[in-house]
Amino acid sequence: MRRRFLFVRNRKAATGLVILGIYVLFAIIGPWVAPYDPSARGNDLVQGPSSAHWFGTTHLGQDIFSQILVGTRSVIYVGFLAGLIATTLSVLIGVTAGYLGGKTDDALSVLSNVILVIPAIPLMIIITSILENASDTLIALVIGLTSWSWNARVLRAQTLSLRRRDYVEASRASGEKTWRIVIFELLPNLTAVIASGFVGTVIFAVLSEITLAFIGITSNDGWNWGTVLFWAQGQQALGQHAWWWFVPAGLAIALLGTALSLINFGIDEFVSPRLRSAGTTKLKTASGGTVRMRIGFTPVLSAPREGK
Amino acid sequence: MRYFLQRIAFYLFTAFAAITLNFFIPRLVPGDPVQSLIAKYQGQISTQAIQSLYVLFGLDKKQSLWSQYIDYWKQILHGDLGLSFTFFPAPVSQVIGQALPWTVLLVGITTIVSFFLGTGLGVLAGWRRGSWTDGLLPVTTFFSSVPYFWLGIIAIYLLTGPGSFFPSSGGFDSGLVPAFDQYFIPSAIRHSLLPALTILISSVSGWILSMRNMMVTVASEDYITVAHAKGLSERRVALSYAARNALLPSVSGFALALGFIVGGTLLVEIVFSYPGLGFTLVQALGAKDYPLMQGIFLVLTISVLVANLLADVAYLLLDPRTRKEG
Numbered sequence: 001m002r003r004r005f006l007f008v009r010n011r012k013a014a015t016g017l018v019i020l021g022i023y024v025l026f027a028i029i030g031p032w033v034a035p036y037d038p039s040a041r042g043n044d045l046v047q048g049p050s051s052a053h054w055f056g057t058t059h060l061g062q063d064i065f066s067q068i069l070v071g072t073r074s075v076i077y078v079g080f081l082a083g084l085i086a087t088t089l090s091v092l093i094g095v096t097a098g099y100l101g102g103k104t105d106d107a108l109s110v111l112s113n114v115i116l117v118i119p120a121i122p123l124m125i126i127i128t129s130i131l132e133n134a135s136d137t138l139i140a141l142v143i144g145l146t147s148w149s150w151n152a153r154v155l156r157a158q159t160l161s162l163r164r165r166d167y168v169e170a171s172r173a174s175g176e177k178t179w180r181i182v183i184f185e186l187l188p189n190l191t192a193v194i195a196s197g198f199v200g201t202v203i204f205a206v207l208s209e210i211t212l213a214f215i216g217i218t219s220n221d222g223w224n225w226g227t228v229l230f231w232a233q234g235q236q237a238l239g240q241h242a243w244w245w246f247v248p249a250g251l252a253i254a255l256l257g258t259a260l261s262l263i264n265f266g267i268d269e270f271v272s273p274r275l276r277s278a279g280t281t282k283l284k285t286a287s288g289g290t291v292r293m294r295i296g297f298t299p300v301l302s303a304p305r306e307g308k
Numbered sequence: 309m310r311y312f313l314q315r316i317a318f319y320l321f322t323a324f325a326a327i328t329l330n331f332f333i334p335r336l337v338p339g340d341p342v343q344s345l346i347a348k349y350q351g352q353i354s355t356q357a358i359q360s361l362y363v364l365f366g367l368d369k370k371q372s373l374w375s376q377y378i379d380y381w382k383q384i385l386h387g388d389l390g391l392s393f394t395f396f397p398a399p400v401s402q403v404i405g406q407a408l409p410w411t412v413l414l415v416g417i418t419t420i421v422s423f424f425l426g427t428g429l430g431v432l433a434g435w436r437r438g439s440w441t442d443g444l445l446p447v448t449t450f451f452s453s454v455p456y457f458w459l460g461i462i463a464i465y466l467l468t469g470p471g472s473f474f475p476s477s478g479g480f481d482s483g484l485v486p487a488f489d490q491y492f493i494p495s496a497i498r499h500s501l502l503p504a505l506t507i508l509i510s511s512v513s514g515w516i517l518s519m520r521n522m523m524v525t526v527a528s529e530d531y532i533t534v535a536h537a538k539g540l541s542e543r544r545v546a547l548s549y550a551a552r553n554a555l556l557p558s559v560s561g562f563a564l565a566l567g568f569i570v571g572g573t574l575l576v577e578i579v580f581s582y583p584g585l586g587f588t589l590v591q592a593l594g595a596k597d598y599p600l601m602q603g604i605f606l607v608l609t610i611s612v613l614v615a616n617l618l619a620d621v622a623y624l625l626l627d628p629r630t631r632k633e634g
Contacts, residue, residue: 257453
């Protein structure tokens with residue numbers, strides 16, 4: 001409990017979690033609180049933001065604010081589902097490869113390295129375009145299956161360094177079964193790595209989903225932020241100076257991405273406190289000079305200026 | 309040397325895997341999208357071209373999967389990727405051949421600039437932790453969370469328009485013919501500035517962040533303290549001792565980053581109607597031009613593999629441990 005409390009006390013992580021919480025809330029209640037039906041046509045065509053339409057309207061008079069609100073669910077759903085799929089795969093493959101070693105490790109490492117260097121976005125585009133009108137779940141599956149390899153590699157490296165530790169050796173010597181060692185000895189120590197991998201994959205999945213929707217190869221019946229941008233681009237929103245059409249969706253993506261990155265910084269800093277942004281590192285010395293504090297360096301405050 | 313040969317073997321295997329993947333994807337699709345396209349162009353396609361499409365997409369059901377696979381390889385090795393339907397009757401290889409230089413130059417130059425700029429700033433931010441450089445982090449986080457193409461749209465909206473220096477679309481002025489002369493080159497450069505800037509801004513933050521974190525980690529190593537104790541100049545310790553070692557993960561992380569940047573670039577090209585592979589891909593998608601899509605995926609993958617090989621050569625030069633076995 002105390003550990004978790006410490007994590008939330010990290011300012012970056014807390015900010016990220018709060019923003020993410022708001023998004024998740026809107027993912028749940030979005031369709032109910034949206035003022036209009038996102039697909040319903042209206043009489044105000046390509047109108048700028050007003051009190052009736054906070055984010056303006058599209059070429060068909062649809063309310064963009066409602067489209068963004070309703071679209072949040074699809075984005076969060078695909079992001080988290082794809083993240084979950086990719087994380088599960090990466091834990092299975094990475095930890096197995098790292099713990100078992102030998103031939104299994106070689107085969108699994110080659111597999112994840114191959115997936116790693118094949119460019120993911122073009123692969124997703126090809127697969128999705130062939131699937132035709134893929135649903136959100138299918139999209140999440142495609143993204144999840146193509147984006148686990150980096151985390152698998154990180155987890156493998158981490159497992160390799162853990163499995164020779166004394167406590168693992170001890171439980172092996174006392175005859176623990178392999179699955180028990182993996183679940184009760186290794187996994188708890190991999191939590192931070194797994195969590196940061198998950199958050200990273202969610203960012204990637206959200207960006208991928210929006211990219212796929214933006215080029216118009218996913219299902220047309222649902223709304224997400226990429227679909228909004230797809231229509232904005234297709235209807236020449238730029239030429240009509242309809243900035244309200246594409247700015248909100250982009251900012252929504254950027255804010256969500258920033259929140260997730262902040263959580264990840266929080267995790268990184270929790271694991272390795274050195275990475276924190278330091279406070280003031282310049283100190284006045286007794287003799288009036290300034291000293292810059294650095295890790296691994298003990299300043300002598302009465303000495304003349306450092307390094308000069 | 310052994311390390312290098314291992315890497316080459318790995319890339320050959322990956323190329324093999326990618327081509328195999330490319331073989332299987334269209335065969336898993338229910339229905340025959342290509343068959344209907346061929347039917348649409350009945351009478352306009354030569355029998356030989358039809359045969360080549362049959363081999364690429366496995367329309368000849370009488371053959372076993374294995375012999376289809378063998379035929380597929382033969383055809384790929386001849387450089388025959390089928391006919392493009394969007395640019396009918398041009399072969400896919402020709403369409404890609406025209407688009408590839410645009411993408412390679414755009415991605416190549418921006419990635420290299422972004423890598424050096426980002427790494428440089430990362431070294432600074434990591435070494436001078438706690439100075440103004442920490443302010444870079446939130447800004448870069450924000451930019452790395454924005455999709456490339458959205459930034460492109462904003463750039464077009466804000467910076468182009470009548471009388472602006474930056475053209476909003478295309479790869480060169482419409483009146484010009486591609487050639488290496490004094491009219492075409494400046495025009496091409498002017499058209500590439502904004503897409504390049506977009507990719508640069510989006511991709512540089514990743515390098516800054518990873519380099520900064522590595523610098524911070526490396527800065528507390530004993531050999532850094534020793535270097536300070538020897539009385540070496542601050543600059544020398546930062547660059548030759550800390551940065552050199554902190555650089556290694558960035559170089560080996562190149563693989564992941566490059567695939568990501570290539571994906572982003574495709575989208576930027578679409579937004580700017582830049583005549584590279586991304587723009588060609590979106591045209592292919594619109595027309596359900598499967599031969600062209602598959603060809604683009606294959607060529608992109610091979611290009612990324614070649615770039616990774618180059619990054620490995622750089623790694624080889626930077627890390628003496630990989631050269632140990634001689």
